[in-house]
Amino acid sequence: MSLIVNSRQETKREYDLRSAIELLKSVPGQLVETNEPVDPHAEISGVYRYAGAGGTVMRPTQIGPAMIFNNVKGHEDARVIIGLLASRERVGLLLNEKPERLGFLLNEAVQHPIQPVVVPNDKAKCQEVVHYANEPGFDIRKLIPAPTNTEEDAGPYITMGMCYASDPETGESDITIHRLCLQSKDEISMFFTPGARHLGVFREKAEKLGEPLPISISVGVDPAIEIGACFEPPTTPLGYNELGIAGALRNEAVELVQCLTINEKAIANAEYVIEGELIPDCYVREDQNTNTGKAMPEFPGYTGEANPAVPLIKVKAVTHRKNPIMQTVIGPSEEHVSMVGIPTEASILQMVERAMPGKLLNVYAHSSGGGKLMAVLQFQKSQPSDEGRQRQAALLALSAFPELKHVFLVDEDVDPFDSNDVLWALNTRYQGDVDTIIIPGVRCHPLDPSQIPAFSPSIRNKGISCKVIFDCTVPFHLKDKFKRAKFKEMDPKRFAPSLFE
Structure with a gap:
């Protein structure tokens, strides 16, 4: 990983998406870049289906390198990376562990978390460029090159958004990954698997109080955060902040920053941060803009049905790094296997070892x-x-x-x-x-x-x-x-x- 020097002249490792990309560039066969023009509507996933998706994607497919698309139509200043974690070998490379030992590595990390820390706003790379939703011409769909995976998706999806929110009663925070569909210039729908995510509990508590729930969505982060965010109960019970797992994996606390428009934190070196609020008692049909009846491809290999009523996020601002890199994933791909499967292995190892x-x-x-x-x-x-x-x-x-x-x-x-x-x-x-x-x-x-x-x-x-x-x-x-x-x-x-x- 790259080295930087902080204000006190101490050498410090920096773990983020860009350092992960630099590591992959140093290893033959792990990363491919293309300057060929590509439409984010279905084409990025259409290409990567052949190049490296694997998983439960319909054949022909394969396990292959990550890909960076440098010429995304409609987004001159942004690039898109897909497949960062779409091979177990690559995850091992990024976490500095043998592929067959990754479950043991995560099991150790979950038992010895290092809690995140907050850095000043002027140190946060994710806030190098700021767009406020009340500014003329603001449109999240033009700011973020969120792809559609297939031509029948409900809309553009953020599939690798690290959603961060806090319990309105206890103040305890948590991070999870959810299905996020861009619905309008300043609205995003958020799908919750019933009973499976801590943020769902936070949202329900806020809704009962009649209050919006502040939420940040960080896109393009250190792979250790993406893996750690996929742990679930009972391994990480309510009140356990999974960012501590990423801290343990790196032996260094994840850095957060205070958001600019909401009372919540975000990942300080993310490529993009969306600041918003989950609105109480406000639900929309997931495919309201396309009427396809479909949402997006999910991990079993089938396209999920559009949910008739999903909670809505009202966007307050989008911040990002200069020349940002959008990270995305194909739902049924080997990347999903890496993100949720390795924490599954760690959870099983922990439970059985105790007995x-x-x-x-x-x-x-x-x-x-x-x-x-x-x-x-x-x-x-x-x-x-x-x-x-x-x-x-x-x-x-x-x-x-x-x-x-x-x-x-x-x-x-x-x-x-x-x-x-x-x-x-x-x-x-x-x-x-x-x-x-x-x-x-x-x-x-x-x-x-x-x-x-x-x-x-x-x-x-x-x-x-x-x-x-x-x-x-x-x-x-x-x-x-x-x-x-x-x-x-x-x-x-x-x-x-x-x-x-």
Whole structure:
């Protein structure tokens, strides 16, 4: 990361989007820039679908580099980056950790947070340029190159906005990521997943008081903030400010700044900051400008339905850095898997380790579940009494992250990050009639389209699911009969050095 010198002549690391980009530039194959003109309406995601989206995006797609679009139509002074976190390898690079150890890194960070600090306004790069909503010609749609992911989206969406607000009763603050649709020159709709975000509690409290809720939206920040913001209860309960996780990941407090038009803070080195208020008892139809019936592509790989009544933010100001960089994400992409999946892994590791130390070796929140719906748990049975504990670990995982739908259990000799290895275990160490644990009628995630009564008469209402544990571990008393073929240990670099650089 880049180094700067502060006013006291002390050397200090700066962690922001630009330092992350500079790091990627130094590593071949991690970043591509293009000067080709691109329309933010559907074209940016249309390109990146092929170049690096991965995840649950319809094939053909692939895991590829991040991309910067330098020539965005209608926005001469701005660039757009997409796919910053769209590979586990790249996340490991940005957080200075091995990809397979990222869950452990975040688990440590969540347990030892470093709380954010506030810096003076004149030190905040996010306020280098200021636009007030009461000024003539103000239009957030012209100021921010927010893309539409597809041609049928409800409108331009901010998909990587770090939403920061405070509890109107306690003053405790929190940060989360939400679906934000630009509705007019100074209005943004904000979608809340029912019961899943702390800001939803803050909004409901303010609404009961008949008061607007001040909120800042920071776009284009340090990747550690974007990952940390995706933790959920019970790992980070109400009152836990996830910015502390980013502080722990960097061993340095995140810097906030006082907003100019509302009583709230924002991330001081963000590329853009939107200042506004969630208006009490004010709701709009999400697709009121397009009438498509669609919102935007979501993590399961389907385009979400437009919500008929979403809360509304009244924008007071937009501030940004000089020559700002807009950051965006494709909802079903591998980037979503990284952002929500790695915190999921950390949550599961934490919960299971408390109950049975040393038994859970690793966790992978699988790409095919968008980082939410499916997890692979690597479990070690070291004595006869461990038999059955693997299933207890799976139940704990479902408790630690209630949006999980499917859990696969594998032994220590199976790589949880290799889907073919997991399927090998399913094919050679699993019998459907004895190794399938079915848990019907459990609340899961409403964006899974199969969780509706029309799909199955067992589903009472939307968001109810049948959760399943697939136990692909060998019974302890049979472990000696399921040893994998052993090959002679060799140094392959001697024979094919270019393959093992």
